[in-house]
């Protein structure tokens with residue numbers, strides 16, 4: 001079965017950004033993945049840094065959020081930031097949570113996945129090589145986002161989101177679309193055997209876990225691994241869009257933790273119902 005079309009890089013609008021082609025003209029939902037370009041931050045965070053914990057001035061970060069808000073037609077007061085700690089906690093968020101982590105301190109301790117049915121509420125998650133997962137049930141008016149680093153990927157946070165939507169909200173599997181956004185690609189995500197063993201133990205031998213013949217390391221395709229995990233519970237390849245953009249290879253465009261050994265700003269993924 002054909003995979004959905006992927007993502008496109010757009011330079012028009014107030015800031016350069018990435019969107020999924022399948023949702024480009026959706027009149028009920030707005031979304032984007034940011035780049036490092038088009039913001040006001042300086043130094044390591046130049047220029048569209050969205051992390052308050054990167055040594056950047058708070059007012060710069062807030063201005064960067066405002067620019068994303070202008071691009072999407074939403075506002076920072078309506079944004080809800082997750083609390084990403086490489087675990088798999090997921091929760092429904094509401095207008096009571098508006099501004100969390102951006103206008104007000106982050107009140108959560110562990111929340112790598114968030115979803116909502118409320119119009120206007122803008123979900124925000126953070127990245128610098130980890131995998132952004134976007135979820136959308138058009139017919140049911142539900143959106144969600146999950147942060148899948150290698151730990152979130154191996155612990156199948158995406159599958160957990162689908163399970164919650166399907167079991168607790170009665171959304172049929174065939175009505176859920178997923179976008180796998182820009183992140184470190186199989187080209188650059190080289191790991192030692194300790195990490196590879198965790199993947200092998202969970203998924204068995206798979207084409208997305210590739211032993212490097214030159215050294216004792218492995219390359220893992222986190223995009224394919226997340227897709228595989230979702231497919232095991234019945235999400236079809238034609239429900240999954242993959243950006244297939246490597247943040248490490250394209251470090252002129254994206255912040256990459258690995259490429260810069262941690263000297264970097266933070267990217268954001270955004271999604272809201274109109």
Ligand SMILES: [Zn+2]
Nearest residue numbers: 187188246249
């Ligand atoms: Zn790469």
